[in-house]
Amino acid sequence: MSLITVGTMAFDAIETPFGKVDKIVGGSATYVAYAASNFLQPVQQISIIGYDFPKEEIEGLKKRGVVLDGVEVVPDKKSFFWSGRYHVDMNSRDTLITDLNVLEDFNPIVPDSYQGSEFLMLGNLMPKLQLSVINQLKVRPKLIVMDTMNFWMDIALDDLKAVLKKVDVLLVNDGEARQLSGEVSLVKAARKIMEMGPAFLIIKKGEHGALLFHKNHVFFAPALPLEEVFDPTGAGDTFAGGFIGHLAKTKDISFENMKTAIIVGSALASFCVEKFGPERMREITKQDIDERIAEFVQLVNFDIDLV
């Protein structure tokens, strides 16, 4: 049982209706690692950071069983920096600043010690780099999950389509599914996207939950109705980390187990949004997670003895 995650490790500046932070640790691989390490260790990270990435963060991740042999440290450059402001409804945001910094030179190298991993999580990143990681693996993982975003559909669609042919599960939001497929109906969009490569498609709808498609099957997982969404940053990556973490722990990649994995991912994401950045992810225990999953059962459980 082993998992490689690829993505960014970064600093974020975030402004929401509830407050703002000027500099907090973020990045897709960071959130995936925080979530997945609740379920299995080691989590084998591939990323790139600058001289300014906090030592305590590195130590904290290591203590959670995150292996950082694949994380390149650039001594004379700053870490990737992203700044964004959320709108009042929290469903949309404006990107204010994107300082690539170390990310400009990122050329991910899979350490020998990572070879043979059974699960691969490709966090949101340039498609070419995602493909490079796949191509470096001597044995094809049992399951490859890919996250991406509209930005890559705009500027690197061909590269993205090349990666799509090599992955098992694609994670996108509803707007991205529509953009990628050219279809308004998510059912039609799903069919077209699965024809592009992935046998499984997860469409994330934020506060409206997530859909899992596979062949002619569809499964719906709600998001937990929350009193307050404090900061949505990283919720999608946390969802991905919980999803693949559960699959890697159970070593079961059936559609049935993916349903459970989506509930696990949704539960993890529901914690992530409760505080700024990954703060809440550092606090939660196995018991917290189990209780939250039980809330999801309550949320959707109904008596079918009616017909």
Next chain:
Amino acid sequence: MSLITVGTMAFDAIETPFGKVDKIVGGSATYVAYAASNFLQPVQQISIIGYDFPKEEIEGLKKRGVVLDGVEVVPDKKSFFWSGRYHVDMNSRDTLITDLNVLEDFNPIVPDSYQGSEFLMLGNLMPKLQLSVINQLKVRPKLIVMDTMNFWMDIALDDLKAVLKKVDVLLVNDGEARQLSGEVSLVKAARKIMEMGPAFLIIKKGEHGALLFHKNHVFFAPALPLEEVFDPTGAGDTFAGGFIGHLAKTKDISFENMKTAIIVGSALASFCVEKFGPERMREITKQDIDERIAEFVQLVNFDIDLV
């Protein structure tokens, strides 16, 4: 087991991205009757129509067990007419024409033969008229369900609040829940609205499903992901009719049974949108409904043996 439904019976002109109809039967009470009559008969209708309402429609409803003793026929006026155009995403629409016609004089009278009914469905209508119906009932029904809309919040909020104090279940959409409560968070909105009277609150989110609140409990029912939503007109009323139809049939108004009733309502609504107006509602059989409900079970069913 008996059900009174109050609301409009009308003509609609509808334009969607898939086509248009110039004149089709509609109205909240019509859709409620079509849906509820799948589960119990008689459905005791209270409404008002003009000279132009089709005889075949009247006969069709009667054959389904809909009693029309409480439907006033105005010989020298036209039926209520509504015309609307849906946007491409089908989640929003513009009202083009509202000709009140007979609705201007509507003063609903509960026939003696309806007295003693255990279930009352107040379809979307002027709050004063909803209240008038409640006040005419000699025995308070076991369950009163109320539908309403933002329009009445804008122009008749005090009346609406007076009705709220007398009903058990309120049905609104997410925007209306936010408007009525002044809260962005639906969890907070639900708490405030339940303090206004109804012990149960259903928040409809269209293609994103529906939430049922009661005390500190919450239940989520998804909408079925559909290839095509042809015409959303009447989907909310159909949902309401399926919901109260199931409750009236089973005579069980527990939170647990309301969960099932919401799934039933969602299943009915998923048929309604497949064709223009109530066309599809005339075709479906008990077997169609049972099969659709089974699809909902598949959609949300997951294995919880994970913690």
